[in-house]
Amino acid sequence: MGSHTITSRTPGVFYHRPSPDADPYVTEGASVSEGDTVGLVEVMKTFHEVKADAAGTVSRFLVENEDEVTIGQELVELET
């Protein structure tokens, strides 16, 4: 078992859910495939989906909902 960390490609504000009333994209323990959306980063009033760049199981989130993130910041840790 290895681990893989998904990082942010842009600075902005991180969200776990597609909209305030929706369920989170993924929760800890969920399995994801490469290309699955795991969160959103809002930058310049547009929303960018954060995609898993590897398949695995979500072991933990490294940022809270609505945290400000920077480029390259670690967002989600996967067990691969």
Add this chain to the structure above:
Amino acid sequence: MIRVQDPGLETTVQDTGRLGYYSIGFPPSGALDSFAYHVGNALVGNEPGAAALEAVYLGPTLEFTVDTVIAVTGADIPAFVDGEEIPTWESVAVSSGSVLSFGQLRAGARPYVAVAGGIDVPLYYGSRSTYTLVGIGGFQGRALRAGDELALGADARDPKAGRRLDGADVPVHPSTAEVHLLVGLHSYRLTEDSLARFTDTEWKVTPDANRVGYRFRGAELEFVPREQPFGAGSDPANVTDCGYPVGSVQVPGGVEPIVLLQDAVTGGGYATLGTVVSVDRDRLAQTKTGDRTRFVPVDLDGALEVRRDRLGALDRIRSALT
């Protein structure tokens, strides 16, 4: 022609801007980092003023359908042609069918792509710059989308690969930028302490930072109590409406100062505490959310000297690149 495979983030066509219409509410638009834009054109052998592409944070993926010469300037970001990394701040030949793409930004915020002949979109009020807020200029008045096809101009003066900006002239993008501030217009509205606090604070760039302006966080400022004049409203951060210079700083409510950039709101009723020296807007344009900025006060002579030095350097670079 350029075919847009992936638009990146807010990638727009920009030139030196649409000057002369500020009084009717038209901001100039144009490249935010004027130095990177001008050097890009010089590198590919364009006349000054040819239109280029400006992106932010994420570079676009662009396919060229002709043999041409390009240069990537501005932010520190890896750039690739057909998967091979290319030097930035240097003109590079690309062949028909080649694809330009970008990696993850290392420093700065905005990469520029200059192309021999410039991006050929219609002139709108004398400029090819995009003003997305009202949808005019540039490519259909908007940021690029996948599938867009951009025509190229035919009038490059002297396109040539291998022109390179001297390493000593390549701007560095520190995570704390320093910009010069000419204090004035309504600085008298701030208490003395607050004005000093403004220039002592390292302000953090918030996620609200785009071509209209940058919003900062870092301190609270207080205004001198007064009976508000007619037309100024009751908020002490307000004055009677006036024009806002490009680069001017307002502090709505005393928190989160805003610096207006090339797509500026042209006027309004917030007290203007100073104006960033025009050539230093280049530095602001290369800061991103989470970076820090210090405002260094200068007087008018100091501001003019900063501008003269920077424009002189650009002239020297342009002549060296011919």
